[in-house]
Amino acid sequence: MPLSTCQTVLTTSVSLLLKTSASLLLLIIVIILAISIYRLFLHPLAGIPGPRLAALSNIWHAYHARNGRMYQLGKTLHKRYGPLVRVGPNELWFDSKEAFKSIYSAGSGFEKSDFYLSTALTKPTLTLHPFKFPPSPQVHLPDTLDLLSERFMSRYRLQRRLIGPLYQTSSLRKFEPQIDAVLGQAIAQLRSLKGQEVDLKEWMHIIAVECLGAVVLGWSPGYIRQKNDGGTSAQGYRGWKRKSLFGLFPGVTKIGFLEGGVRGKMGKGVGRWFSNAWGVTFSTPKGFKPFFTPVYQKSSKRIAAALKGEVLDPRAKPSKSKKNKPAKQAARPNDLLEDLIQLHKSKPNLFTETYLRRMATTNFGAGHETLCSALTACMAMIGTHEAVQERVAEEVGSHLKESGSGTVPFDTTARQLPYTLAAIKEAQRLHPVIAMSLSRTVPRGKGGGVVLDGHWVPEGTTVGCNPVSLHRNQEIFGVDADVYNPSRWLSSLSASSSCSISGSSNPNSESDPEPEPEPESESGSTSTSATWTEESEKKRLREMLHLNLTYGGGARTCPGRHLAELILWKVVPRLVAEFRVEVTHMPGEEDMERYFMSMLTGVKVRFLEREGGGS
Secondary structure, three states: OOHHHHHHHHHHHHHHHHHHHHHHHHHHHHHHHHHHHHHHHHOOOOOOOOOHHHHHOOHHHHHHHHOOEHHHHHHHHHHHHOOEEEEEOOEEEEOOHHHHHHHHOOOOOOEEOHHHHHHOOOOOEEEOOOOOOOOOOEEEOOOOOOOOOOOOHHHHHHHHHHHHHHHOHHHHHHHHHHHHHHHHHHHHHHHHOOOOOEEHHHHHHHHHHHHHHHHHHOOOOOHHHHOOOOOHHHHHHHHHHHHHHHHOOHHHHHHOOOOOHHHHHHHHHHHHHHHHHHOOOOOOOOOOOOOHHHHHHHHHHHHHHHHOOOOOOOOOOOOOOOOOOOOOOOOOOOOHHHHHHHHHHHOOOOOOHHHHHHHHHHHHHOOHHHHHHHHHHHHHHHHOOHHHHHHHHHHHHHHHHHHOOOOOOHHHHHHHOHHHHHHHHHHHHHOOOEOOOOOEEOOOOOOOEEEEOOEEEEOOOEEEEOHHHHOOOHHHHOOOOOOOOHHHHOOOOOOOOHHHHHOOOOOOOOOOOOOOOOOOOOOOHHHHHHHHHHHHHHHHHHHHHHOOOEOEOHHHOOOOHHHHHHHHHHHHHHHHHHEEEEEEEOOOHHHOOEOOEOOOOOOEEEEEEOOOOOO
């Protein structure tokens, strides 16, 4: 072929390629512009206020989530835009009583959104429908008891019914001695530090994991003895940065569920690329000492032995010699795992071995970070409010002096330490464990959508309340809702208010005592006024308890709530009674990264022993 001909062919090919590329680029630009115009001006949610960039893409939301700005968004978005804010092309945040009741009430039909696919413990399977438009891959979660991510409600209700009795306060109280023992060890170690500055979150994580280990397995990870948690709290929290990001892009998450051959490699590749692009890929730090490995090993060994009819002492150390096999024990261990084992034996077809093994580790997986977050918030808030701390110390100290026991029983906190309990609840209100919306999906098949807080919301829309904003709603918590004020949880009436505070949380608490009636005037107006005041006060306290997302909402409230409260209501009073908590460094909100999981990070404190000590 002559050179001139080759040049002509090459020139023609390059020109055609450039024209094709230009046409393709133009087409992409046109599509992006069309989508943008639709989402900004023609979308059913176009008239709802919110950041313009949020209406265009989830990238805006993801950017703030990845940078840990979710707590700040929770505080500011509704103040700027009102009780209804559009935070994504198809997602709305609400901050009102009416919306809360509609979305989270039992039987509302609002199921968990696709966000929770990023938190699935076991990889789901994906069914593709290539000839369906638009593409709608179906996700199938395996039946492995994944309480946070489970979307099949009938299955979830069965799981809750099965484990419910074991996680009631009446069943958990028998584990108080284990918690007291852990507290004794922790207090001794904190005393040995002699006021040395420590990281509050790390020490609260140490206590949380040690308490869970004692209650669930009768076992200790050795964190108190080592005076550190092996980096598990910091590493685990980084994982929530990744989950929070992926949750906002469920399409990418679903691609990661692809399995087999080329599809499986593609799914892993896309997930890896996406993670790297957003900077949420983390390596394991040096000195990392995970507790999940021994938890899995010990629980598996106990379960395997129980299924063979053996009972092992959880405190017994494994022998390296094959000849010295652990002897069978007649007495059953007094821990939560043993209760779960007995549940499996009594209902093997319902509470399966798979459920048993999963629940043994779920106590740690679901509890260690949420409990750490709550403990850190309580100690930080009490420590930064001197008057509150002294009042709590005085209230708890009086009990310890009268009882002479040196411990704080759960019932005592619930019924006899109203201000201490109020201080705990107030810290959890201002610094909830979750800093993103507890998102739900508007159910399909209800006339194309629903009316929420006076606004028509199409079916399939993601909706929810952010605990950070809801817990600062002045209609619910008063005009000083942004202020740490434990007294808001106390009745303004002369009657004792302890039951009013704890009644919703403690199913075994006594009913509210009736206040002394006021003298009735001839016209009866005083009696009527007193009755109205009493009823309005009870309504105010009930609303604060029920319009609250501290432990989730509606039918999806935390199954381990009472276990968390058992530990929280014992640890906080005892630590404040034993030590004056001096907060030496409280980072600004802009310096704390808060994701879906939210923690006060970087707080430094000194535990200064009180004269005479709490015990």
